[in-house]
Amino acid sequence: MQDDRYEALTPETLPDRLGGLDALISRVGSAAGWQVQEVGDGNLNLVFIVRGQGAAVIVKQALPYVRLVGDSWPLPLTRAFFEHEALVRQAARDPGRVPEVLHFDKAQALIVMEFLSPHTILRGKLIAGERVEGLAEAMGRFCARTAFRGSDLSMEAGEKKADAALFLDNVALCDITEQLIFTDPYCEAERNHHTPELAPIVASLRADEAVRDAAQAMLMRFTAGAETLCHGDLHTGSIMCTDTETRVIDPEFGFYGPMGFDLGMLLANFLMAFFSQPAHRDEPGEMQDWLLSVVTETCAAFEAEFARLWAEERAGILYPARLGHGDAALRGLMAHIWNDALGFCGCEMHRRCLSLAHNADFETISDTGLRARLEARNIEMGRQLLVARGQVPDASALAELAREHDGKDFL
Numbered sequence: 001m002q003d004d005r006y007e008a009l010t011p012e013t014l015p016d017r018l019g020g021l022d023a024l025i026s027r028v029g030s031a032a033g034w035q036v037q038e039v040g041d042g043n044l045n046l047v048f049i050v051r052g053q054g055a056a057v058i059v060k061q062a063l064p065y066v067r068l069v070g071d072s073w074p075l076p077l078t079r080a081f082f083e084h085e086a087l088v089r090q091a092a093r094d095p096g097r098v099p100e101v102l103h104f105d106k107a108q109a110l111i112v113m114e115f116l117s118p119h120t121i122l123r124g125k126l127i128a129g130e131r132v133e134g135l136a137e138a139m140g141r142f143c144a145r146t147a148f149r150g151s152d153l154s155m156e157a158g159e160k161k162a163d164a165a166l167f168l169d170n171v172a173l174c175d176i177t178e179q180l181i182f183t184d185p186y187c188e189a190e191r192n193h194h195t196p197e198l199a200p201i202v203a204s205l206r207a208d209e210a211v212r213d214a215a216q217a218m219l220m221r222f223t224a225g226a227e228t229l230c231h232g233d234l235h236t237g238s239i240m241c242t243d244t245e246t247r248v249i250d251p252e253f254g255f256y257g258p259m260g261f262d263l264g265m266l267l268a269n270f271l272m273a274f275f276s277q278p279a280h281r282d283e284p285g286e287m288q289d290w291l292l293s294v295v296t297e298t299c300a301a302f303e304a305e306f307a308r309l310w311a312e313e314r315a316g317i318l319y320p321a322r323l324g325h326g327d328a329a330l331r332g333l334m335a336h337i338w339n340d341a342l343g344f345c346g347c348e349m350h351r352r353c354l355s356l357a358h359n360a361d362f363e364t365i366s367d368t369g370l371r372a373r374l375e376a377r378n379i380e381m382g383r384q385l386l387v388a389r390g391q392v393p394d395a396s397a398l399a400e401l402a403r404e405h406d407g408k409d410f411l
Contacts, residue, residue: 004107004108005107006064006077006107006108006109007108008046008061008063009046009048009059009061009110010038011036011037011038011048012036014034014036014048014050014059015031015032015034015036016031018031018050018059018112019031019034021103021112023057023102023103023112024050024057024102024103024112027052027055027056027057027102028050028051028052028053028055028056028057029052029053030052033052033053034050034051034052035050035051035052036048036049036050036051037049037051040060040067044062044063044066044067044075044079044252045060045061045062045063045067045252046060046061046062046063046067047059047060047061048060048061049115055115056115056117057102057112057113057114057115058099058112058113058114058115058116059110059111059112060080060083060110060111060113061080061108061109061110061111062075062077062079062080062109062110062252063075064076064077066176069191069356075172075173076172077109078109078169078170078172079109079170079172079173079252080104080106080109080110080111080252081106081109082167082169082170082173082251082252082254083111083250083251083252083254084101084104084111085166085167085254086167086229086231086232086251086252086254087099087101087111087113087251088101089146089150089163089229090142090146090231090248090251092149093145093146093149093150094141094142094145094146097138097142097246097247097248098247098248098249098251099113099114099115099116099247099249100113100114101113101114102114116240116247116249118242119240119241119242119245119247120240120241120242121236121237121239121240122135122236122237122239122240122241122246123235123236123237123269123273123359123360123361124360125241126236126273126287126291126361127273127276127280127360127361127364128280129277129280129281129287130243131243131287131290132241132242132243132244132246133243133244134244134245134246135241135246135294135298136293136294136295136296136297136298136300136301137297137298137301138246138301139239139246139248139266139298139301140297140298140299140300140301140302140303140304140305141301141302141305142248143234143262143263143266143298143302144301144302144303144304144305144306144309145305145309146228146229146230146231146262147227147228147230147259147260147262147263147306147337148228148259148305148306148309148310148313149309149313150163150228150229150256151227151228151259151316151318152227152316152317152318153309153310153313153314153316153318153319154309154313154314154315154316155316156316157316157317160316163229163256164226164256167229167254167255167256168226168255168256170253170254170255173232173252173253173254173255174223174232174253174255176253177222177232177233177253177255178219178222178223180351180355180356180357181347181348181351181355182215182216182218182219182222182347183215183219184351184354184355184356185205185215185347185350185351185353185354185355186205186206186211186212186215186350187206188206189355191355191356192354192355192356193356193358194353194354194375195353195362195368195371195372195375196368196372197368197369197371197372197373197411198353198372198375198376198379198411200411201372201375201376201379201380201410201411202354202379205350205354205379205383208383208387210386210387211383211386211387214343214346214386214387215347215350215386217343218340218343218344218346218347218386221257221258221340221343221344222257222258222261222344225257225258225340226256226257227256227257227258227259228256228257228258228259229254229255229256230254230255230256230257230258230261230262231248231251231253231254231262232251232252232253232254232255232257232261232262233250233251233252233253233265234248234262234265234266235265235266235268235269235348235359236269236270236273236359236361237250237269237359237360238250238251258337258340258344259336259337259340260336260337260338260339260340260341260342260343260344261340261341261344263298263299263302263337263341263344264340264341264342264343264344264345264348265344265345265348266298267295267298267299267341267345267398268344268345268346268347268348268349268352268382269348269352269359269361270291270294270295270298271291271295271345271349271378271381271402272349272352272359272361272362272378273291273361274288274291274292274295274402274406275361275374275375275377275378275381275402275405275406276359276361276362276365276374277291278370278374279365279367279370279371279374280365288406292399292402292403295395295398295399295402296395296396296398296399298395299394299395299398300395303334306334306337307330310330319333338394339389339390342385342389342392342398343385343386343389345382345385346381346382346383346384346385346386346389347382347386348382349378349379349381349382349385350379350382350383350386352378353375353378353379354379362374362375362378372411373409373410373411376409376410376411377405377406377408377410378405379410380405380408380410381401381402381405384401384405385401
């Protein structure tokens, strides 16, 4: 870099500005031979693929505003710092599951990282009806390992408190979550939008005091339950896959929160893929069956890995082995995590139909009448998860609830 003054990159300026970085030269050769392509299609950042000498790297740079909205919604560049810090911790807690970080520049808010190829975004694969071998096991273990190893079950107390204090400064990204997931879907808000035919369902949901109260209870868990370092935005757009490999990207929303947060958000996105399938193929049954198997197997992998870590790596201040905590304590903790996961799942199912950033699973359905019917099933299931999550004891019951809602018309 010429100096420390922040400047957004372009495909034209990137080779000159980053051409001296050993992290790029060692992977893709000298800047004179680079091919630079801007591929960012997300809501917040610039993303470039830099190719040379038969290889490639990713350059990701934060913008000082929400890209989806524009400069009317400013955001601090420090989110790149939190993404870098989260990636480093996730790499240690679940090795090989996140891209390798090659270089970080705090002043320019950019990260140079491993280019994942031939991986593609999971959401697109699910819309296309493509399956990923090992997806459930990989994601269940990722959620369990990051939840356990980032908590007081595993970390030294002082280290965990210092880390929680560090991520507490990720204020702006947490504010997005607090508003868009837990608040805006349940009232009239400037940035809300929904499929017009959903109007009766939306009015009913927003008039439901039990739903509003439950969403605020989940917001309180989000803000006050600093149990572990969460990815913070774990959905099918934050996962890249081949047919047999799964990797996790984009943890810039990283924060210390409830152990069930990432799991709940992930399950919600699997369920939305399930509900959207009738619009994407003539015979959706087999894909829907597979998606529900992903839901149940993800939860099974989470539980099995968490139990293994409980037995082998419980070195923190919580449930110390010298006090003789056994299976009953583990079951109680797992019930606590599951209850949270269901509540967060319900909120995410609402947010993606009613708030600012929607899912392509539904948004790519051009027939708005059909889209609304499928979204209504999703919204009504989310309502039940919020207000009656204590009546969904396990993943099998969650999958059965999804099947029940998939067979109903709410409009």
